[in-house]
Amino acid sequence: MNAGAIPAPARHRGRFAPSPTGPLHFGSLVAALASACDARHAGGEWLLRIEDVDLPRNRPGADAAILRALERFGFAWDGPVLRQSARADVYGDALRSLQRQGEVYPCVCTRRELEAAALGPGGERIYPGTCRQGIPAALAGRTARAQRLALAGDTGACIEFRDRLQGRQRQDLRAEVGDFVLRRADGLFAYQLAVVVDDAAQGVTHVVRGADLLSSTARQIYLQRRLQVATPAYLHVPVAVNADGAKLSKQTLAAPLPADALPALRAAWRFLDQPLPQGSAEPASVAEFWQHAIAAWSVARLPPTLQLPAPAGFASRAAG
Ligand code: GLU
Numbered sequence: 001m002n003a004g005a006i007p008a009p010a011r012h013r014g015r016f017a018p019s020p021t022g023p024l025h026f027g028s029l030v031a032a033l034a035s036a037c038d039a040r041h042a043g044g045e046w047l048l049r050i051e052d053v054d055l056p057r058n059r060p061g062a063d064a065a066i067l068r069a070l071e072r073f074g075f076a077w078d079g080p081v082l083r084q085s086a087r088a089d090v091y092g093d094a095l096r097s098l099q100r101q102g103e104v105y106p107c108v109c110t111r112r113e114l115e116a117a118a119l120g121p122g123g124e125r126i127y128p129g130t131c132r133q134g135i136p137a138a139l140a141g142r143t144a145r146a147q148r149l150a151l152a153g154d155t156g157a158c159i160e161f162r163d164r165l166q167g168r169q170r171q172d173l174r175a176e177v178g179d180f181v182l183r184r185a186d187g188l189f190a191y192q193l194a195v196v197v198d199d200a201a202q203g204v205t206h207v208v209r210g211a212d213l214l215s216s217t218a219r220q221i222y223l224q225r226r227l228q229v230a231t232p233a234y235l236h237v238p239v240a241v242n243a244d245g246a247k248l249s250k251q252t253l254a255a256p257l258p259a260d261a262l263p264a265l266r267a268a269w270r271f272l273d274q275p276l277p278q279g280s281a282e283p284a285s286v287a288e289f290w291q292h293a294i295a296a297w298s299v300a301r302l303p304p305t306l307q308l309p310a311p312a313g314f315a316s317r318a319a320g
Helices: 026-041 062-072 087-100 192-201 211-226 260-270 286-297
Strands: 015-016 045-050 106-107 146-149 158-163 168-171 181-183 208-211 231-239 239-241 307-309
Touching: 015 208, 026 045, 026 208, 026 231, 026 239, 045 158, 087 146, 087 181, 087 192, 106 307, 146 208, 146 211, 146 231, 158 211, 158 231, 181 192, 208 211, 208 286, 211 231, 231 239, 239 286, 260 286
Parallel strands: 015 045, 208 231, 239 307
Antiparallel strands: 106 146, 146 181, 158 168
């Protein structure tokens, strides 16, 4: 990929990038609402991308259900929906350009072997570099190969950035993550590569998403530098957690968004501690809600924290 191919858009451009692993839940609504309001409040565009790059995790029909739910909740996106599953050739180009720069190497380590590696502060295993200098002779017979990024040996892999809400961040990728996977042994491209290629291709200037992805951001900024594409501004909103402190997700049986959009939109708005209309009268319709939300959106009001409890009724299927 070359920097000249993608002109940086002059406008503010945000995006929402759900993975179709199940129906949208309250946590996804919060991320969608925050990213849409942030873009529209600034007079910018808001794009939608279906992150279905991890094929085995996709659930049949989930992408159509996500689009329907977003429409029902009054979200309106600009331009066509981008689908990662159709973009393997573009990710392949990016991988090849890193390979030409000598920054990629094959790795035959199994998941089980990597379970013995040290845990990084983000809870992920730090790749110990087993295959960095070539596949060790004892493992030479293996065929399944992931492709890993060889992180720079100097301080080039220490990434610092300022999140618009969470403040100054610093991650030493070599010490805390290790050479990470760009293409998996099953041939699928890794989320980290796909998201960087797509944010650049879509000209995204402002990424707003859940704080569970804060720890991925340094990897993405590193890749942006290696691929010579622009780094967007980042804002990570608090993640909604259930009574056990676990992020709402398919695995934690998060309740799908209810049929009635307005109470859920209001709950997401309150979750983000956003200003209510003058006199505190709640908007009476979805259209009114959006009118107020786009005008009143305030980054200064967002709670600068990584997680918050989901409101009662939205946390889990069992409870709600
Ligand atoms: N697809 C990711 C998710 O659903 C979001 C990725 C992103 O916003 O960068 O969690």
